[in-house]
Amino acid sequence: MVDIHSVSELLKDLEFFREFGEATIELLAGCATNVAYRPGDYVFREGGSADAFFIIRHGDVALEIHAPGREPLVFETLHPGDAIGWSWMVPPFKWSYDARCRTVVRGLSFDATCLRGKMEADHEIGYQLMRRFLPVMSRRLLGARLQLLDLYAAEKAR
Amino acid sequence: MRTAGERPGAPGGSADPMVPRPFRVTRRRRETADTFTLDLVAEDGKPFAFAPGQFNMLYVHGVGEVPISISGDPADGTRLVHTIRAVGKVSAALCAMKRGDLVALRGPYGKPWPTVEAEGHDVVFIAGGVGLAPLRPAIVHAIANRHRFGKVIVLYGARSPADMLFAEEVQRWRGLFSMEVDATVDRAGPDWLGRVGVVTKLVERAEFDPAHTLAMICGPEVMMRFSVEMLTRRGVAEDRIYVSMERNMKCAVGFCGHCQWGSAFVCRDGPVFRHDRIAHLNAIREL
Structure with missing residues (x-):
């Protein structure tokens, strides 16, 4: 059985939920549960149903893309305080990486x-969550663009 | 140590800033697949003084001359260290040099990192790729004079784990109790246990007092631009952010105009600039 009180206390400690009011925290806590994984475990895998999102309290998670015949490419690592995944917000609700x-x-x-x-029942909660996720999405999109530019590759002398 | 504003070429170099001195390669180390570090000793045995952030013009006989930042310890006047990436004809020739080869060198040139202004502040060094080389003398100086600074933080971004410069030394810095070092790479295989992501993420997380922080940044211009943005977002004033610019430097003394950037000559007025003084130039795409 989930202890809602302790989960809401955990939420209050997280930077991600800092701007949320007490009532919203309690509501969100009702959807949350504590999870733990061992090294090598997958939180989710590409193509799987995006039926949850995660906040890391402790440990490191690698986001990976697989390509046939190649070892997995790690394109980002996430750390305590980071949120994992927004595919749960966007149809068709499928994860696009491991x-x-x-x-x-x-x-x-x-x-x-x-x-x-x-979020559907109370658009104010929906708005607050979107407001919290958008900067995360924006920063990760910018990071992905910078990585795509391959800035540190050698430029040929002019 | 030289201070900004002293005449180029003195006292470490020759009396005439356009006349090179011969230096002999005493050691060559491979840093990454295309980047090498050369230790040089003056043939005339005279010491060579420089300030962190300055550069020399290195001439390979019959090939050409290129500007290369000094990457060694500023307190060591006998051994000059240059870290060079093979990207063109001259830099490739430098990287191919062996122990005992001669190189002609003039310098040091340019405005240095603000190591004196940084005293009493938290100091954040942000390096991208081979940009760690021009920052290394300032980091070495900060470690050697640790009591003069608040927190000393090094944030380093590289293309991949194999492309990390001075990898062993960065590990050693990380092991010191007196400074904080964090590194990230743009891409990695599953065996890499460090961070993956852009260097601005490290800036976002680093613990320093923005009101009393001075930052020194060196790397690709786009990376520097976003690092500055993250620092200012965190509350670091633009007049305490310094960047090292790279342009096509030829004469190194502000005569030829090849490195002109707005009203500044990067070789003479830089390569280290205080960001609030050059921010307007970044907005001009034609420069």
């Missing part, structure tokens, strides 16, 4: 169906 634990990972998992239901 999230593999590089260490023991402890965190909070939020049930996507529960969250989406609360």
